[in-house]
Amino acid sequence: MKKPKVSRRSVLKAAAGVAGAGLLGGVGRAQQSQYHESPFLLGPARGNRVVIVGGGWGGVTTARTLKKINPKIDVVLIEAKEIFMSCPLSNLYLAGLKDLHFLTFDYANLVKEGVHFVNERALEVDRDRKRVYTTGGTVAYDYLVLSPGIEYVYDEVPGFEPFRAHMPVGFRPFEHVALRRNIEQFKGGDFILSVPKGPYRCPPGPYERAAMIAWYFKEHKIPGKVILLAPSSKPPKAKGFLAAYDDLYADYIEYYPNTETLGVDYEKKIVQTSLGEFDFDYANIIPPMRAGEIVRKAGVGDRWVDVELPWHQTKVDPDVYVLGDADSAGGPKSGKLAFEEGRYRVAVHIAARIAGQEAELRTPDVRNICYSFVDDEEAIWIAARYNLDEANKRRKALESKLDVQRSVKNGERAYDWAAEHWGYMFGG
Numbered sequence: 001m002k003k004p005k006v007s008r009r010s011v012l013k014a015a016a017g018v019a020g021a022g023l024l025g026g027v028g029r030a031q032q033s034q035y036h037e038s039p040f041l042l043g044p045a046r047g048n049r050v051v052i053v054g055g056g057w058g059g060v061t062t063a064r065t066l067k068k069i070n071p072k073i074d075v076v077l078i079e080a081k082e083i084f085m086s087c088p089l090s091n092l093y094l095a096g097l098k099d100l101h102f103l104t105f106d107y108a109n110l111v112k113e114g115v116h117f118v119n120e121r122a123l124e125v126d127r128d129r130k131r132v133y134t135t136g137g138t139v140a141y142d143y144l145v146l147s148p149g150i151e152y153v154y155d156e157v158p159g160f161e162p163f164r165a166h167m168p169v170g171f172r173p174f175e176h177v178a179l180r181r182n183i184e185q186f187k188g189g190d191f192i193l194s195v196p197k198g199p200y201r202c203p204p205g206p207y208e209r210a211a212m213i214a215w216y217f218k219e220h221k222i223p224g225k226v227i228l229l230a231p232s233s234k235p236p237k238a239k240g241f242l243a244a245y246d247d248l249y250a251d252y253i254e255y256y257p258n259t260e261t262l263g264v265d266y267e268k269k270i271v272q273t274s275l276g277e278f279d280f281d282y283a284n285i286i287p288p289m290r291a292g293e294i295v296r297k298a299g300v301g302d303r304w305v306d307v308e309l310p311w312h313q314t315k316v317d318p319d320v321y322v323l324g325d326a327d328s329a330g331g332p333k334s335g336k337l338a339f340e341e342g343r344y345r346v347a348v349h350i351a352a353r354i355a356g357q358e359a360e361l362r363t364p365d366v367r368n369i370c371y372s373f374v375d376d377e378e379a380i381w382i383a384a385r386y387n388l389d390e391a392n393k394r395r396k397a398l399e400s401k402l403d404v405q406r407s408v409k410n411g412e413r414a415y416d417w418a419a420e421h422w423g424y425m426f427g428g
């Protein structure tokens with residue numbers, strides 16, 4: 001590491017400028033889309049049609065639950081990728097402990113249940129005509145659900161964008177393949193892992209990743225060190241992570257809290273931070289995030305999407321629902337919350353509307369639980385219940401529980417948790 005060259009104060013001022021510069025001019029609602037003449041992809045709907053964009057945690061759970069409630073509902077799932085990859089447990093893949101097969105699922109069982117799987121990218125939404133334009137053609141809807149996850153705001157880390165192919169982030173499905181290859185090719189030295197400013201997908205994810213890469217270095221005797229740069233003062237599940245870093249990886253992790261990444265010079269191999277400059281041999285920089293682009297194309301939100309709780313209708317259009325990481329309902333951006341929102345909120349509400357009934361709030365709370373591995377078999381976890389804060393119509397945490405004592409038992413529970421949720425989403 002180089003000694004800091006700049007005063008913390010001046011760098012922080014510069015950081016404020018970067019953040020304030022913004023880049024979030026929303027595209028807004030499509031007036032007359034360039035795609036408006038593209039042919040329809042599917043025949044006319046049998047009754048009401050629910051179109052879901054995004055075949056991840058929120059979208060698949062919504063599709064499956066709609067079919068469970070009423071198999072006759074016409075459900076269309078538009079997903080750009082042919083197969084799903086789970087980000088939960090993907091840090092085990094990066095450490096070489098699991099293969100890709102373990103994390104990936106196809107959509108065959110949804111198709112068997114009658115979901116139309118449209119393997120295309122949604123390009124625009126025309127809310128006046130109730131149409132989604134995709135790379136393959138047009139799909140008409142009665143109700144639209146957007147669960148597109150996140151995209152990176154590269155511009156908030158100057159210098160990153162032109163070199164993104166060299167520095168895969170690994171916070172969206174399949175980017176992990178290139179990242180794992182880079183980890184396997186890493187011969188030693190400083191491996192920077194930079195945590196973004198929130199809100200970002202899976203708050204404990206980078207800290208779990210630091211532990212798992214350190215585990216890999218230790219296990220394979222790689223003379224490398226994870227330089228963990230984080231803007232916050234402590235990680236989630238702090239006691240558990242910090243104990244693991246101290247007890248297991250004292251020679252493999254250097255942790256810098258209160259350190260914001262401000263830019264990168266890939267050619268000189270330097271990361272600029274609020275603490276000064278850090279040299280690196282490899283850098284896994286996780287940039288700030290925002291909702292997937294289709295929400296801006298649909299004109300329902302900007303950086304994140306404001307939704308009406310508890311049912312997740314957007315403020316601007318009650319026939320368009322947004323859930324998962326893309327919304328700003330409160331609570332961590334997690335697969336578990338996306339799952340709960342799809343299963344107990346969005347699908348229930350749409351199915352009731354189609355049936356001409358009032359939706360019934362059978363589970364007043366939504367629950368989150370997040371496991372983090374800290375070595376090849378031990379994990380820690382945190383769980384919380386969220387209810388509706390009537391005053392400001394956002395979610396509020398009712399209570400949280402955690403177990404920061406790493407154990408094999410917690411590791412086994414993490415596998416059971418994943419199997420249960422993947423089973424609901426993709427099982428036969």
Ligand SMILES: Cc1cc2nc3c(=O)[nH]c(=O)nc-3n(C[C@H](O)[C@H](O)[C@H](O)COP(=O)(O)OP(=O)(O)OC[C@H]3O[C@@H](n4cnc5c(N)ncnc54)[C@H](O)[C@@H]3O)c2cc1C
Nearest residue numbers: 054056057058080087088122148149202324325334335336
């Ligand atoms: C390293 C890591 C570890 C994690 N660990 C956990 C954990 O232990 N527990 C947990 O609960 N969560 C965890 N998460 C978070 C979890 O992965 C996300 O919160 C979850 O994926 C959010 O679901 P989603 O439906 O919003 O988005 P996603 O699951 O990302 O699904 C979005 C889908 O939409 C598709 N899409 C986007 N735009 C379009 C478009 N225009 N047209 C067609 N398709 C489109 C994408 O291809 C993608 O398949 C972790 C994340 C990471 C990165």
